[in-house]
Amino acid sequence: MAALTREETEALIQEVLEVYPEQARKDRAKHLAVNDQSLEKSNKCITSNRKSQPGTMTIRGCAYAGSKGVVWGPIKDMIHISHGPVGCGQYSRAGRRNYYVGTTGVNTFGTMNFTSDFQEKDIVFGGDKKLAKIMHEIEQLFPLNKGISIQSECPIGLIGDDIEAVAKKANKEIGKPVVPVRCEGFRGVSQSLGHHIANDAIRDWVLENRDGDESFPTTPYDVAVIGDYNIGGDAWASRTLLEEMGLRVVAQWSGDGTIAEMEKTPKVKLNLIHCYRSMNYIARHMEEKYKIPWIEYNFFGPTKIAESLRKIAALFDETIQEGAERVIAKYQSEYDAVIAKYKPRLLGKRVMLYVGGLRPRHVIGAYEDLGMEVVGTGYEFGHNDDYDRTIKEMGNATLIYDDVTGYEFEEFVKRVKPDLIGSGIKEKYIFQKMGIPFRQMHSWDYSGPYHGYDGFAIFARDMDMTLNNPCWKQVKVPWKKEESPNVAVAAGA
Amino acid sequence: MPSVMLKKNAEGKLVFYVPKKDLEEVAESIEFDSPEKWGGEVLLSDGSKYYFEPVNAQPDFPVTLRAKRLDSGD
Numbered sequence: 001m002a003a004l005t006r007e008e009t010e011a012l013i014q015e016v017l018e019v020y021p022e023q024a025r026k027d028r029a030k031h032l033a034v035n036d037q038s039l040e041k042s043n044k045c046i047t048s049n050r051k052s053q054p055g056t057m058t059i060r061g062c063a064y065a066g067s068k069g070v071v072w073g074p075i076k077d078m079i080h081i082s083h084g085p086v087g088c089g090q091y092s093r094a095g096r097r098n099y100y101v102g103t104t105g106v107n108t109f110g111t112m113n114f115t116s117d118f119q120e121k122d123i124v125f126g127g128d129k130k131l132a133k134i135m136h137e138i139e140q141l142f143p144l145n146k147g148i149s150i151q152s153e154c155p156i157g158l159i160g161d162d163i164e165a166v167a168k169k170a171n172k173e174i175g176k177p178v179v180p181v182r183c184e185g186f187r188g189v190s191q192s193l194g195h196h197i198a199n200d201a202i203r204d205w206v207l208e209n210r211d212g213d214e215s216f217p218t219t220p221y222d223v224a225v226i227g228d229y230n231i232g233g234d235a236w237a238s239r240t241l242l243e244e245m246g247l248r249v250v251a252q253w254s255g256d257g258t259i260a261e262m263e264k265t266p267k268v269k270l271n272l273i274h275c276y277r278s279m280n281y282i283a284r285h286m287e288e289k290y291k292i293p294w295i296e297y298n299f300f301g302p303t304k305i306a307e308s309l310r311k312i313a314a315l316f317d318e319t320i321q322e323g324a325e326r327v328i329a330k331y332q333s334e335y336d337a338v339i340a341k342y343k344p345r346l347l348g349k350r351v352m353l354y355v356g357g358l359r360p361r362h363v364i365g366a367y368e369d370l371g372m373e374v375v376g377t378g379y380e381f382g383h384n385d386d387y388d389r390t391i392k393e394m395g396n397a398t399l400i401y402d403d404v405t406g407y408e409f410e411e412f413v414k415r416v417k418p419d420l421i422g423s424g425i426k427e428k429y430i431f432q433k434m435g436i437p438f439r440q441m442h443s444w445d446y447s448g449p450y451h452g453y454d455g456f457a458i459f460a461r462d463m464d465m466t467l468n469n470p471c472w473k474q475v476k477v478p479w480k481k482e483e484s485p486n487v488a489v490a491a492g493a
Numbered sequence: 494m495p496s497v498m499l500k501k502n503a504e505g506k507l508v509f510y511v512p513k514k515d516l517e518e519v520a521e522s523i524e525f526d527s528p529e530k531w532g533g534e535v536l537l538s539d540g541s542k543y544y545f546e547p548v549n550a551q552p553d554f555p556v557t558l559r560a561k562r563l564d565s566g567d
Binding site: 040041049281284287288291383384385388 | 500510516517539
């Protein structure tokens with residue numbers, strides 16, 4: 001199907017909005033837009049980071065998800081207590097597949113769930129005593145932990161527990177960092193505020209720990225990888241490229257990361273930001289306090305990787321710049337072969353994306369390298385600065401949707417008819433049942449890594465095996481099904 | 494009175510960042526921008542104006558300063 005024109009896309013948005021009551025229609029209209037590359041600023045066309053409308057099916061998470069699930073959770077040698085009732089931690093346990101090296105339960109704790117398991121009496125009488133007891137239990141059972149973070153769930157803020165006091169006391173008693181994080185789920189409109197709160201907690205409780213301590217030997221090529229959560233091994237695929245070009249990666253934030261790495265980050269020369277949305281706050285803080293510059297980079301697809309490697313190298317001397325060229329040349333035959341193999345099978349296919357905070361714009365380059373086109377994209381919890389960065393990446397007259405509702409997404413897909421959809425688990429089965437190939441772009445559908453040159457080969461293979469899977473020819477959407485002759489038999493059985 | 498994070502970009506221009514508003518703009522002009530005096534009215538590329546209390550030296554960028562919003566913008 002040919003691409004929609006600007007007028008058609010605008011008409012489509014109007015048509016989809018029609019079913020809403022007037023107030024909701026007015027609000028949702030601000031979140032849907034047709035891309036116009038001539039715009040410099042997204043606030044002219046789209047509103048973002050606003051409270052979702054009651055009654056619509058939003059796909060967003062909460063502040064606790066942003067702090068425990070995204071920023072703090074992957075720090076492998078700390079124990080993150082989900083402070084409050086048991087469910088928040090248990091139902092999100094290990095869901096993000098942040099890979100790490102270590103022996104779980106001995107020196108690393110990434111896939112385990114620690115909770116204070118609030119009962120009625122804790123709500124009534126407060127949970128501070130229980131929290132203090134838990135920390136000593138943790139020290140006894142897991143003596144190799146390097147610190148504890150307290151991730152608040154909703155009730156903690158509601159009953160007004162003083163977790164900071166408990167944390168300070170425990171810090172003195174056990175002599176390890178104990179970080180209280182006020183990421184109660186009701187704060188903010190999405191997980192985005194959770195990222196911010198988590199960043200602020202790192203700023204206040206972790207980053208200063210080694211100020212004035214110069215014992216860590218530095219080099220002029222020290223960098224920190226910030227905002228890579230090592231989903232399916234992403235950070236490792238990124239790290240190898242940086243190391244091959246001659247840089248020394250001091251810290252990984254926070255996939256496969258440790259608290260010691262975080263404490264050492266103020267000593268680096270440059271911060272490399274992959275997920276801008278969740279970690280730009282701490283990068284800006286380090287820029288101001290420690291005068292460490294930061295840049296954004298993108299390791300999805302060979303075009304963007306080469307662009308990013310050169311951009312990073314430009315901030316260092318010639319040895320690194322040569323290193324960048326060497327790395328690009330070294331992998332060229334590999335990625336050329338990947339493109340030669342998969343591009344003919346994927347050429348011209350159209351993709352719609354709806355993901356979290358960086359992928360709606362970062363993966364566009366990787367799809368384009370394979371000859372595919374992204375015809376619609378949107379963020380669950382992006383802010384306007386994310387959309388500013390998206391406008392130029394997307395084609396003219398493509399759809400942009402912020403905090404899209406289940407209904408809107410389905411209607412858009414029915415009309416735009418993409419060949420592939422990239423979104424999360426909640427969307428997956430709806431679209432598969434509609435007969436449309438689908439990839440989970442949060443967890444890479446249990447595959448990965450997708451970052452770096454190694455990841456690109458896996459990315460291309462995954463897209464091909466999903467799109468060109470023969471099963472899609474067998475699926476017929478219910479409304480296209482002919483009158484089944486078996487109805488009577490089924491009814492009789 | 495928003496807190497504004499100020500830094501210089503690669504071209505040496507002043508970049509304005511207001512975290513609470515996700516506002517990231519380049520400053521078009523600054524009333525006083527010399528080694529001896531810095532501050533005054535700042536015009537952003539989106540047309541909005543802010544006011545910084547003038548100081549007697551260039552601040553050490555990047556830095557966070559309090560600014561006064563002069564117009565209501567759009």
